[in-house]
Amino acid sequence: MRALKVAGLLALGVMAGCVEKKKDGGGTTPPAPAPASAAAPAPAEETVLFGVYGSMTGAEATFGISTKQGIDLAVQELNAGGGVLGKKVKTIVYDDQGKPEEAVTTVTKLVTQDKVHVVLGEVASSRSLAAAPICQNNKVPMISPSSTNPRVTETGDYIFRVCFIDPFQGTVMAEFAAAHLKVKNVAIFRDKGSDYSMGLADYFQKAFEVRGGKIVADESYSANDQDFKSQLTAMKGKKPEAIFVPGYYTQVATIIRQARELKMEMPFLGGDGWESSKLFEIGGKALDGCYFSNHTSNDDPRPELQAFIKKYTEQFKEPPDSLAVLGYDSAMLAADAIRRAGKLDRTAMRDELAKTKGYKGVSGTVNIDEQRNATKPAVVLKIQDGKASFVTSIAP
Ligand code: PHE
Numbered sequence: 001m002r003a004l005k006v007a008g009l010l011a012l013g014v015m016a017g018c019v020e021k022k023k024d025g026g027g028t029t030p031p032a033p034a035p036a037s038a039a040a041p042a043p044a045e046e047t048v049l050f051g052v053y054g055s056m057t058g059a060e061a062t063f064g065i066s067t068k069q070g071i072d073l074a075v076q077e078l079n080a081g082g083g084v085l086g087k088k089v090k091t092i093v094y095d096d097q098g099k100p101e102e103a104v105t106t107v108t109k110l111v112t113q114d115k116v117h118v119v120l121g122e123v124a125s126s127r128s129l130a131a132a133p134i135c136q137n138n139k140v141p142m143i144s145p146s147s148t149n150p151r152v153t154e155t156g157d158y159i160f161r162v163c164f165i166d167p168f169q170g171t172v173m174a175e176f177a178a179a180h181l182k183v184k185n186v187a188i189f190r191d192k193g194s195d196y197s198m199g200l201a202d203y204f205q206k207a208f209e210v211r212g213g214k215i216v217a218d219e220s221y222s223a224n225d226q227d228f229k230s231q232l233t234a235m236k237g238k239k240p241e242a243i244f245v246p247g248y249y250t251q252v253a254t255i256i257r258q259a260r261e262l263k264m265e266m267p268f269l270g271g272d273g274w275e276s277s278k279l280f281e282i283g284g285k286a287l288d289g290c291y292f293s294n295h296t297s298n299d300d301p302r303p304e305l306q307a308f309i310k311k312y313t314e315q316f317k318e319p320p321d322s323l324a325v326l327g328y329d330s331a332m333l334a335a336d337a338i339r340r341a342g343k344l345d346r347t348a349m350r351d352e353l354a355k356t357k358g359y360k361g362v363s364g365t366v367n368i369d370e371q372r373n374a375t376k377p378a379v380v381l382k383i384q385d386g387k388a389s390f391v392t393s394i395a396p
Contacts, residue, residue, distance in 0.1 A: 045344050048089045050075065050331060051116030051140075053106040053131065054123060058098035059223075059250040062276040063123040063323055067145055068093055069316050070327030071120060074335070084335045085344065092116060100130035107131035111138045117346060118143065118334045123323060124248070125149035125196040132159045141350045143334055145326035146295065148272065149199045153372040160353050160372045162329045162361060163295055164396070166196070169271055170203025170246075172293045172378045172394045177242055177269060178211035180380075180392070181291075186269075187217035187240035189231060189255065191247045194223070200246035200271050216240050221251065228255045229262060236264050244269045249276040253283030260286040267291060275322050280386045287383045291391065295322040296363050297379045299390035308362045322363070329361035 052071055054064030071091060078089045092114050094106035103122055110116045111134055119135050119142040122128045128147035135142035136156035144152055144161040148169055153159045177183050186208060191197035205215050216238040219231040232255070235243060243259070245252050245268055256268050270292040280287065298309055298319055308328065312320040334349075336359065341348035356368040366374045377395040381388035 045117075046087055048084050048087050048335075048338060048344060049114065049116040049118075050089060050091045050334060051107070051110030051114060051119045051121075052091050052093040053096050053103055053110065053119070053121040053127075054093075055098035055127075056093075056095035060098045060124060060248050062249070062278055062321070063146075064095065064098075066276075066321050066323040067121070067123055067327035069312070070145075070320065070324035070329075071331045073312060073315065073324075074328045074331035078332075078335050084338050085342070087344065089335065096122070096127060098124070098127070100127050103127035103131040104134065107134045111135060111140050116140065117338070117344060118349065120145065120327070120330050120334065122147060124194070125152055125199070126194055128152045129155070129195055132156070135159060139350075140346055141334075141337075141353055143330045143353070145330040146272070146323055147196070149195045150371075150373070151195065151199075157354070157372070158350050160368060162333055162363065162366050162374050163326055164376045164378060165373050166200045166271075167203045168375075168396055169293050169378055170200050170205075171207040172380065173244065173269055173271065173291075174204050174207035174211060174213070175394065176291065176293070176380050176392070177208060177244075178213050181242060181267065183241035184212070185214050185216045185239065185241050187219070187235040187238060187243045188215055189228075189235065189243055189245045189247075190218070190220050191251065192220040192222060194247070196271075196273060197246045197248075201244065204244055204246065221247075221255075223251075225251070226254065228258050232259050232262055232264060236262060240266060242267050242269055246271045246273060248273040249279040250282065253279050253281075253287070256283050256290065257286040272322065277318065277321065280383075284386070288385065290383045291380055292383075292388070293378045293380050294388075295376070295378065296325050297381055297388075297390040300379070304360065304362050325363045329363050329366065333359060333361065333366060 054067050056064040075089050096102035096106050123146045125147040128144045132155035136158050142159050146163050148166045150165045188201050190201040217235045252274050268290045272294050274292040337349045337352040340352040359366040364376045375396050377393050379393050380391045382391045
């Protein structure tokens with residue numbers, strides 16, 4: 001362990017030495033004259049740097065991996081088309097392991113050390129909330145592809161997202177439960193350590209009660225819990241017709257399996273946090289008859305989306321999920337904002353992002369509102385036989 005560390009440091013030292021040597025021309029040749037176009041003392045930046053942070057490992061690994069794959073596809077296309085303002089785009093990607101502390105560490109690195117022009121991430125709202133202040137304080141635009149908690153963009157005027165927010169998503173599922181499933185008594189099972197889960201549960205409750213529904217039980221779990229049977233048993237006693245679980249896929253799938261073991265046969269309802277191929281691997285047949293809201297559905301025939309699905313599947317040997325689509329859109333919107341600004345400047349880019357109207361993304365049309373959020377419709381999907389199919393789309 002110790003030997004490895006020393007070796008790592010040495011390697012870094014050598015690399016740093018190389019860079020230094022190049023810079024001063026080894027001390028023998030005079031420095032090259034500045035290019036005529038560079039009016040400012042700082043050298044013109046040759047590469048557009050996209051900083052990416054996400055959960056590439058851990059219980060939410062598919063969130064980070066899918067998002068990164070979507071971003072990779074966007075960057076490949078940008079570079080194949082000559083880059084942005086004639087400059088190549090490069091991504092610098094860090095794994096935050098699904099931990100807010102690591103989100104802070106990695107984004108600090110991206111912003112202060114790597115000096116990226118824009119930060120893309122995170123998926124989970126708690127991690128976006130942890131890292132957004134770093135981008136804001138350093139005036140580096142951050143675009144979250146898929147964090148839906150409203151507080152994320154409230155951090156400040158450099159923080160944007162390309163997805164809808166949870167007051168809307170909660171209303172979508174409440175409306176669906178009341179009008180489509182026609183249920184009156186619903187239980188809520190929330191992750192008490194997740195800003196996303198806590199917020200979405202509250203928005204759902206409010207909207208469901210407005211529609212005449214009743215929350216008959218409100219239970220909670222924590223990130224590392226594996227056994228949910230005592231809370232499930234407590235909910236079962238209240239005879240809910242459906243149970244709303246606004247959590248992330250690993251735990252949601254386990255919760256529903258355990259519920260079926262307890263002979264609880266009602267539909268479970270959830271939000272975008274269910275979105276993962278792993279949901280089906282873990283949950284299997286237990287998920288049949290459950291519903292969740294989401295950003296996109298691969299059943300949607302829009303040609304932009306179908307073309308993306310084809311390209312993505314060819315490259316990654318699996319169809320994209322909504323995270324991949326939103327990752328792609330966040331990167332493409334970043335490039336679009338730089339083009340509109342006409343220069344590689346973080347503040348000019350921020351100003352252009354704020355003005356985004358009618359941007360044609362693969363996930364849909366992105367209109368950035370006053371709060372730097374995108375207003376978009378949501379889809380509701382039904383799970384049957386290991387797949388989620390389109391049921392309805394609900395517009396804001
Ligand atoms: N919206 C979730 C959050 O804010 C993240 C998420 C988005 C998860 C899309 C899956 C799909 O935490």
